[in-house]
Amino acid sequence: MSEILVDVKNLSKEYKRGGETLVVLDDLNLEIPKEDYLALMGPSGSGKSTLLNLIGGLDTPSSGSVSINGERIDQMNSKQLSNWRASNVGFIFQFYNLLPVLTAQKNIELPLLLTNLSGAQRKKHVETALNIVGLADRSGHKPSELSGGQQQRVAIARALVSDPDILVCDEPTGDLDRDTATDILNLLKSLNEDHGKTILMVTHDPAAAESAKRSLHLDKGKLII
Amino acid sequence: MYWILVKAGVIRKRIRSLLTMLSVVIAFFLYGLLHSADPLFSGAAGEINAERMIIMPKHDMMFGRLPQSHINYLESLEGIANIAWLDVLSMDINSMTENIPIFAISKDYFKVMDRFEALPEEKEAFFSNRRGALAGKAAADIKGWKVGDLVSIPTFSEKNDGSNVWEFVIEGIYTTNPAADELGIMVRNEYVEEARIANKGTVSMIMFNLDDPSKADEVSNIIDNNYKNSAYATFTGNEITLSQKMLSDIGDIKLIITAIISAVFFTLLLVTANTMSQSVRERTSDLAILKSLGYKDGQIFISILLESNFIILIGASLGLMLTLITMPFIDQASGGLTGGIIVFDFYQVIRGILIGVLMASLAGILPAYQAYKLKVVDALAKG
Ligand SMILES: Nc1ncnc2c1ncn2[C@@H]1O[C@H](COP(=O)(O)OP(=O)(O)OP(=O)(O)O)[C@@H](O)[C@H]1O
Ligand SMILES: [Mg+2]
Numbered sequence: 001m002s003e004i005l006v007d008v009k010n011l012s013k014e015y016k017r018g019g020e021t022l023v024v025l026d027d028l029n030l031e032i033p034k035e036d037y038l039a040l041m042g043p044s045g046s047g048k049s050t051l052l053n054l055i056g057g058l059d060t061p062s063s064g065s066v067s068i069n070g071e072r073i074d075q076m077n078s079k080q081l082s083n084w085r086a087s088n089v090g091f092i093f094q095f096y097n098l099l100p101v102l103t104a105q106k107n108i109e110l111p112l113l114l115t116n117l118s119g120a121q122r123k124k125h126v127e128t129a130l131n132i133v134g135l136a137d138r139s140g141h142k143p144s145e146l147s148g149g150q151q152q153r154v155a156i157a158r159a160l161v162s163d164p165d166i167l168v169c170d171e172p173t174g175d176l177d178r179d180t181a182t183d184i185l186n187l188l189k190s191l192n193e194d195h196g197k198t199i200l201m202v203t204h205d206p207a208a209a210e211s212a213k214r215s216l217h218l219d220k221g222k223l224i225i
Numbered sequence: 226m227y228w229i230l231v232k233a234g235v236i237r238k239r240i241r242s243l244l245t246m247l248s249v250v251i252a253f254f255l256y257g258l259l260h261s262a263d264p265l266f267s268g269a270a271g272e273i274n275a276e277r278m279i280i281m282p283k284h285d286m287m288f289g290r291l292p293q294s295h296i297n298y299l300e301s302l303e304g305i306a307n308i309a310w311l312d313v314l315s316m317d318i319n320s321m322t323e324n325i326p327i328f329a330i331s332k333d334y335f336k337v338m339d340r341f342e343a344l345p346e347e348k349e350a351f352f353s354n355r356r357g358a359l360a361g362k363a364a365a366d367i368k369g370w371k372v373g374d375l376v377s378i379p380t381f382s383e384k385n386d387g388s389n390v391w392e393f394v395i396e397g398i399y400t401t402n403p404a405a406d407e408l409g410i411m412v413r414n415e416y417v418e419e420a421r422i423a424n425k426g427t428v429s430m431i432m433f434n435l436d437d438p439s440k441a442d443e444v445s446n447i448i449d450n451n452y453k454n455s456a457y458a459t460f461t462g463n464e465i466t467l468s469q470k471m472l473s474d475i476g477d478i479k480l481i482i483t484a485i486i487s488a489v490f491f492t493l494l495l496v497t498a499n500t501m502s503q504s505v506r507e508r509t510s511d512l513a514i515l516k517s518l519g520y521k522d523g524q525i526f527i528s529i530l531l532e533s534n535f536i537i538l539i540g541a542s543l544g545l546m547l548t549l550i551t552m553p554f555i556d557q558a559s560g561g562l563t564g565g566i567i568v569f570d571f572y573q574v575i576r577g578i579l580i581g582v583l584m585a586s587l588a589g590i591l592p593a594y595q596a597y598k599l600k601v602v603d604a605l606a607k608g
Contacts, residue, residue, distance in 0.1 A: 049605075053601075053602050053605075056517075058517060058601045058602050058605075059601075059602045078521075078522060079521055079522075079523075082516070082519050082520065082521040082522075083519065083521075084519075085517065085518070085519045086518065086519025087519070091517050091518075093514075093605065095510075097510055097511075097513075097514040097605075098514075099233050099511050099514070099515075100237065100511075101232075101233050101236050101237050102229070102233055106229065110229075110515065110518055111518045111519060113226040113229065114226070114518075114519050114520065158518070
């Protein structure tokens with residue numbers, strides 16, 4: 001087995017609502033090796049998104065640790081997490097979440113504006129990302145001028161552009177028809193196999209889980225193999 | 226980086242941004258207009274121009290009287306160069322074009338009030354005919370008066386022959402520089418004084434030049450103090466300070482203007498703040514995605530503030546520019562009142578811009594804080 005990229009230990013996440021405590025993730029352990037492609041399934045409300053957000057550094061746990069590439073991201077403050085996210089993780093969400101007024105090219109460039117790259121360098125990176133997702137000819141289009149599948153490709157290019165080790169996808173095909181979903185899944189698969197990206201994907205779709213290297217089930221805050 | 230965020234924010238709802246900007250333009254246009262009239266009310270017109278000093282009745286500038294003994298007193302003072310006086314024989318400010326005002330002037334009037342001009346030969350003809358008159362250019366144009374015309378003008382002043390109608394011979398045309406105050410007819414004070422029944426021995430105002438213009442304040446104070454407790458108290462000043470005094474007699478205009486501008490700006494503040502906060506609310510998922518990409522809370526905060534500054538400053542600049550463009554027309558249209566002293570200078574522009582920045586920051590700070598506090602996880606859970 002190769003090197004461990006994501007190391008989750010005794011992770012718990014609770015929400016206090018009124019007097020009650022809602023345990024969403026309960027003392028959870030998970031290791032994801034580099035270049036793994038892991039599908040996470042489970043019923044609605046089981047805590048899949050919560051786990052994903054913790055691993056992606058969007059949220060902090062109630063207890064336990066999350067290490068990515070040896071870095072304890074659970075101990076970072078919000079500013080450190082922002083910096084960390086900017087260069088270490090790419091997010092892909094169900095609803096693409098592109099900025100409507102910006103062209104595909106500008107949307108993809110957004111993460112790079114936080115770096116020291118020159119305009120020319122940024123342009124090159126954006127082109128590379130567009131080529132990988134097969135949308136080089138649509139760079140000047142606004143999201144409203146693109147199909148759902150194309151928008152998701154732009155979102156994937158945006159997640160790729162800063163060359164992160166891990167891609168975190170929350171139901172990336174949830175809003176797409178079967179054929180388009182298959183295209184997107186093939187794209188993710190090639191990112192994993194050909195570009196060495198580690199992928200963690202939440203999905204309700206057995207076919208999507210099928211395309212991953214392995215899958216895990218989450219139920220009531222616990223992982224079931 | 227900030228520029229693209231600001232741009233994305235502004236053009237997301239173009240129409241709304243434009244409308245907000247438009248209201249900013251209008252507010253600052255108003256601000257510019259009202260403030261450019263400031264010198265009229267605040268005495269900020271700089272050093273008083275002492276070339277032409279005027280004494281008027283303190284308590285009723287329009288229709289009050291000054292006795293001729295004031296002229297004698299003025300002659301006894303040191304440092305006075307020329308003295309002239311003027312009597313308003315007839316004036317109806319509601320129908321100046323209909324009933325041309327009649328001013329009875331003394332011999333040296335043109336010497337003192339050198340912004341009034343007439344051809345030398347016409348002036349000579351005027352001063353050698355007791356019933357001579359010089360018509361203002363505007364008045365002559367309206368009434369079709371020409372040199373040599375005999376004009377009969379009904380007034381409220383009775384002559385000693387029992388008639389209210391005064392007759393004069395037009396001997397020339399007078400103009401002013403800058404063109405204002407040309408709506409009138411000048412006649413001889415000696416004749417009026419002799420022919421009328423009421424107001425004998427009084428004048429409406431006295432004007433003089435100083436040997437040393439820098440003594441303007443000093444001399445004004447001496448004169449006004451001398452008549453402080455008199456029934457004919459005086460107010461001495463130049464044309465600017467006199468217009469100020471007249472306006473402030475009408476009411477505390479400066480206060481009213483400040484109140485109007487404050488109200489306008491306060492409304493604008495609410496409108497902009499509301500627009501911004503609505504726009505932030507609509508953009509929750511945009512902002513969340515930016516944060517997920519690694520944009521820091523502080524950067525998002527600043528970008529919202531910049532956006533509000535962008536809208537307000539563009540609007541403010543356009544509004545102030547509009548003021549500068551329209552100013553000459555307004556100055557012209559106001560006729561004599563502003564007398565070319567309306568100014569809108571660099572200082573006013575800077576102050577306008579500073580007000581803009583302040584407003585933008587006030588309007589933007591709450592929405593910016595909303596955006597700052599936004600948690601990616603919560604925003605995505607909702608979207
Ligand atoms: N901010 C929050 N405050 C309180 N409870 C929360 C919050 N966020 C999530 N939860 C709760 O945590 C539980 C897990 O939510 P999560 O979004 O992780 O589920 P999920 O497995 O992704 O579900 P789905 O498949 O519907 O997306 C849910 O019961 C949800 O109500
Ligand atoms: Mg979910």
